[in-house]
Amino acid sequence: MSIQILMPALSPTMTQGKLTKWHVAVGDAVKSGQVMAEIETDKATMEVEAVDEGIIAKLLVTAGTPDVPVNTPIALLAEEGEDVAIVAAEAPTAVCTPQADASLTPYCIPAAPAAPVTSAPALPSYDGPTSTVTVREALRDAMAEEMRRDKDVFLMGEEVAQYQGAYKVSQGLLDEFGPKRIMDTPITEHGFAGIGVGAAFLGLKPIVEFMTFNFSMQAIDQIINSAAKTLYMSGGQMGCPIVFRGPNGAASRVGAQHSQCFASWYAHCPGLKVVSPYDAASAKGLLKAAIRDPNPVIFLEHELMYGRSFEVPTDPDFVIPIGKARIVREGTDVTITAFSIMVGKALEAAEILASEGIQAEVIDLMTIRPLDTQTIVESVMKTNRIVSVEEGWPFAGVGSEISAVVMEQAFDYLDAPVHRVASVDVPLPYAANLEQLALPQVEHIVNAVKAVTYR
């Protein structure tokens, strides 16, 4: 059998090139490694080396031919013992026949299949006993219960052990679980996030606390490039059961570098789950789910919620599934979506609106990724109007995503454009009055609802 020499791709982006020169002629014997031809692309001139040995039987493309597509046969080589003349008479056959216009796409790429649709899990119903606890305690209890349940769960971060947590979330955990499982780290976010990821690759279930999520920016490479992508890159072998948690968003007068919402940053990335609870029960139920989840979960808390008290189920098996939103107030006239501290503001706004005859339905998203689009869309089908509320910036925010989803899935039901309430598009200022102006307030939500209900 003769050997076809093909136009090689000399870089990952090369689709065609000019065959500028032949260094061999018919009848020449070639050895592997010998330079046979010269090719010019828009980026460089390169030499084509022989891979196989034999005698040149025919040159199929003459020197000087431009735009020769990658994979076109350019010469025929007779192997040892073959008759050069017979080989030369063979018709070349393309090894791989790509689609008609090979110069445009060298690879045969089929259209991506639609992503599988997974419907959101159901919320658990609970009518057992409850107790009144703060969000701070609920988070601590969730960690403690899961650590009792599973010895592979441990907590690591700055000031989590001896200091009992910079915001006292890990109060008492060192006493109960000891320094092997409650670890103080130096101020080295990138390093300890990576260490958490490595431990998770070997099957441990780290909870990594960021003193605040602002400092997760030091570690974001490990979170996204290592924690989020490795399962995929390893074809499903290397799961990363890790929770990154800590306070997110604006606290109070701590300035631009310490006040930022990371919901849309992390929600952008496939391979992560992103959770951001509002009250103590959801904080507890969702943190337990996050710790049990085999995937990396970003768990966004809110400093200003830590001290607020709510009723929480006492059952240690009370777990709220990730990926499900809940309707915290039913209404018929407009849907308001919110998460974290903004749920409280949305509820306040709904109260004011009710007194003016507008019945708002308030959805606590609880999970940002995977977003429970079903709950949102069903609500919009009922109310025909929607306002999204978030503490982050508006550009490419969670509200932008909700707006797109509603457009795609409930366009015909909308009676008004989607309205987004978000932080003003500036770094958060320190001055008391400016900070107040920059963050979403109840009145902004009320006004947005009035805009979409044309009141």
Next chain:
Amino acid sequence: MANTHNSKISLDTLYTFYRQMLLIRRFEEKAGQLYGMGLIAGFCHLYIGQEAVVVGMQAASKPEVDTVITSYRDHGHMLACGMEANGVMAELTGRIDGYSKGKGGSMHMFSREKNFFGGHGIVGAQISIGAGMGLAHQYKGDGGVCMAYMGDGASNQGQVYEAFNIAALWKLPVVFIIENNMYGMGTSVARACAGPGLSHRGDGYGIPGFEVDGMDVLAVKEAGEKALEHARSGKGPVLLEIKTYRYRGHSMSDPAKYRDKEEVDQMRDNADPIERVRRHILAQKGTEAKLKEIEADIKSIVNTSAEFAQTSPLPDPSELYTDVLI
């Protein structure tokens, strides 16, 4: 520690140090008070106890050309750089006459005029930036050196070492200063930092490192002069580990239970940097009367700044949208 350098220092210089350190001390005490009254909010990290570090370094430097960058514990650095107490205090209260028009707050103040480049809230980030400022000094050939300050806790951050490597490789005119006040928040150096000591943290890059008594302004000045001279002459960066102590909690909300009161009292009573200078002054036949005069003057500056910071108006709402882009 014996002070062999005392004799070389003039009485006038000692008075100046006393004045500068006392200004920082009293300013910080006032800031703490205003915080307690709710006039200052958010994070506020006081420099009390560490005054000799920045005053000694500034005395060793050429403030017209040298630049300074530090963390959020920055009020002392700003005052030592010659920034006005009024403007710093007004920034702390978030008013329009503050150095950042009230938009930065305690952790984020700057003055190009005084070569002070912040005021950074992210632990360790200022060190890479400081190396970049060194690059600019070298590039422009302006003869300046960047003094880049960090805490002991910050000295563990990865980017600090990336900056060390480049600064040594390119012989950047930078003096890296670790203000080792023994704690990063509630974590003592012993619980956070491996190795033979922080002055050795540049060893792997060939950066000369020195341990300095940071409770002695004269020792700081002397070490600072040598380090700045080395960096200025094109030999590359120097690392100073300046041992100091903060008397107050990490920030206003820190109960500081991780250390006992005796430890604080011990430092305050036996190592106070301001007391030390005061003793030098009296030993050199300085007068109580002159010290009193300085104290009265500082008191008036600080009280004026507090007054100013309360009467300066809030920024106009239109300021919300300014300065995002040029």
